[in-house]
């Protein structure tokens with residue numbers, strides 16, 4: 001049965017003690033209205049971090065005001081409570097809390113992503129400053145010397161050649177440095193060639209520099225379209241995992257596999273996932289190892305996208321597994 005809509009103004013709490021028309025009206029209203037199954041009271045007087053529902057079976061009367069006649073404080077409004085609704089409310093409370101935690105976790109991740117970006121920017125700024133600076137300085141010195149030689153009526157060919165060679169060397173170094181920095185900013189060829197080709201090129205580079213280590217790669221044909229963000233993330237995961245293996249593992253074999261995966265339990269966004277697994281047969285984590293920028297950056301990035309990272313070290317080396325959501329913006 002639907003109840004009528006009634007507006008009851010705030011009034012003064014002493015209304016209940018006074019013989020006034022407003023009191024008589026409210027009392028008669030109580031007698032006329034059908035008895036409700038439950039009353040929901042929405043209050044802004046109760047401070048909680050997230051919207052919460054009280055589950056008290058018999059809520060106590062709280063007098064949160066001062067300076068009124070004593071008789072008012074003796075009045076109690078006995079509300080019977082609704083146990084079945086209370087159970088429902090407990091579930092609602094839990095949901096609200098989980099939601100609150102998820103919002104907080106998202107905020108924390110966003111802040112962490114910004115600080116990681118800052119760290120990366122600082123790193124790039126440092127490289128530009130510390131590494132470009134000296135090369136440019138040396139180049140200027142050699143060009144200055146060449147200019148001075150050009151002033152003389154018969155420039156010494158040997159000296160010119162020496163400075164020319166030095167200039168070439170510096171330019172080569174600068175080219176490699178530029179490539180390294182560009183690679184950090186955005187993997188070369190990923191957008192142009194696609195994930196498979198770009199990964200192929202990355203693996204070929206490692207193969208050429210470390211032919212003694214065998215790298216086996218399986219990219220599942222059923223992986224399908226992954227999307228730009230997922231491509232970049234998968235590439236970064238493989239890049240960091242391989243760099244770690246070559247830096248820390250002393251492995252002779254590496255297996256890289258990328259395949260579609262079932263969404264993790266609890267995920268409701270309906271998007272597909274790719275499981276990136278990199279295993280090595282190296283010596284595993286040292287007992288005193290600590291996550292550096294590489295693994296923590298990767299973990300934060302994956303969490304921010306709704307994915308996950310697992311790294312396990314055993315007798316037979318390290319296995320890194322990354323769940324990468326596909327089709328994320």
Ligand SMILES: Nc1ncnc2c1ncn2[C@@H]1O[C@H](COP(=O)(O)OP(=O)(O)OP(=O)(O)O)[C@@H](O)[C@H]1O
Pocket residue numbers: 244245247248249280282283284285286289290291292293294295296318
């Ligand atoms: N495949 C591996 N085998 C053995 N140890 C590893 C492996 N991968 C990582 N580690 C250990 O975990 C640590 C953390 O790795 P992480 O990539 O976070 O940092 P890093 O490689 O030391 O530095 P960077 O921030 O430049 O990546 C490494 O220092 C190393 O001790």
Ligand SMILES: [Mg+2]
Pocket residue numbers: 240243244292294295
């Ligand atoms: Mg690393």
